[in-house]
Amino acid sequence: MGRNGWKRARDNFSIEHEKYNLLLLLGEFDVEQPKPDVVNAPFEMRVSVVIPVYNAGAFVREAVESALQQPETQEVVLVEDGSLDNSLEVCEALANEYEKVKFYRHPGGENRGAGATRNLGIEKSQYEYIAFLDADDYFLPNRFRIAKRMFANDPTLEGVYDPIQRMGISEASHQRLQNEFELQTTLRRVPPQVLFEHIIINRPFLLQGLIVKNNVFEKAGLFNMNLRRHQDVEWIRRLAATCRIAAGSIDTPVTILRIHDNNRVSGVVAPSRERLEHRLLLHEATLRWRKTLLPPSRSWLIVWRAVWVISRNPASWKSEGEKGLLMIRNIAQLVYRVPSFLVVDIFGGT
Known part of the structure; x- marks a missing residue:
């Protein structure tokens, strides 16, 4: 994907993202409230x-x-x-x-x-x-x-x-x-x-x-x-x-x-770098799945979230030879062939 294609996809995502947030802010979504405790016909839930x-x-x-x-x-x-x-x-x-x-x-x-x-x-x-x-x-x-x-x-x-x-x-x-x-x-x-x-x-x-x-x-x-x-x-x-x-x-x-201290996940206080890696693996798994089902406009949101996670943990992703930078590049490339210079502009490095 060239620079123009990247910019076009990014702009489309930004428009949809902002429209979604605006509708949430203004309460414009027509969300049906739960009905009273009345069931219209006999109903068995097993x-x-x-x-x-x-x-x-x-x-x-x-x-x-x-x-x-x-x-x-x-x-x-x-x-x-x-x-x-x-x-x-x-x-x-x-x-x-x-x-x-x-x-x-x-x-x-x-x-x-x-x-x-x-x-x-x-x-x-x-x-x-x-x-x-x-x-x-x-x-x-x-x-x-x-x-x-x-x-x-x-x-x-x-x-x-x-x-x-x-x-x-x-x-x-x-x-x-x-x-x-x-x-x-x-x-x-x-x-x-x-x-x-x-x-x-x-x-x-x-x-x-x-x-x-x-x-x-x-x-x-x-x-x-x-x-x-x-x-x-x-x-x-x-x-x-x-x-x-x-x-x-x-x-x-x-x-x-x-x-409690023995929870399989919530009880484990992992190092920040390890927590970051698991979060990025989560986003990567979602992106790998979405390639067959979700349009690019929805995938951009996951890339944005992964970038946000990385940006909030700079000490973690800069450790171990730019491991976090490599992970975010790989995540972005699952959606589009992201030019390396764009990632470098965000995170620095080579």
Whole structure:
């Protein structure tokens, strides 16, 4: 792509991006509010709750029982991922105790990561609706009340997301939460047609607050097993780009997400360079996927986000021989053949 083509694509993206932000600012999107607790006809929502388990022996029983307390839950699909604690024994005991609890492991009891573990749970699920819960979190009462009403009143809807509430259970986690949002979902009601753009720019909703129809995996695919971190965010992006997903509540949590020192991801305080690399791998994975499905105008937004991440971490990307600069060049080239001088103009270097 020559300089004129690059400038034309950039300008088109900028126009769409600014129009989107202006509409959000002015509240011009016609976003339907959830309807009252009235279902027009008898409606049954049968839910499979998928719970990946890794080193969560101290918490998994509460997670499972919180799911079983929901009247819509027809099964809890436990998938143990090669834990090093007593999770295996606790999962086996729960499966023996509750008929609705189905228990699975990877062949040979291997540890394959959260993506592969959730995928196995999805493949084993038997019901039309699938919800996700981590083994160290738990559902609040009436977890599916709003979602059930929305699905009943809108058959075209493919997923509903609600807020989650973060809760620190140690002094260190309390201190970390002081600098984070305790309640997490989208900042406002976002129309499904621009949800992808919104969650690229802003805070996304979380997997633990989401329930979907089981046919969404035919459109969005399964979780990316090549990502050790952020595979949930990467899948949510694909979901938002391909399916009709709407907000239930934006201020009432349905799930408690525990923050503690042994969380698989949130409990790990990685060096800034490592965190940067994982974020860029997230953007790269989204771009690789989008090449077959998303127009260039939507891909530009991901490149912009990757540039923003790099620019906020200059000490990280300049370390180890311009590793970050090389990564952002590779990311940009996934969308267009970006002239090197443009990247150099932004970041410097050679």
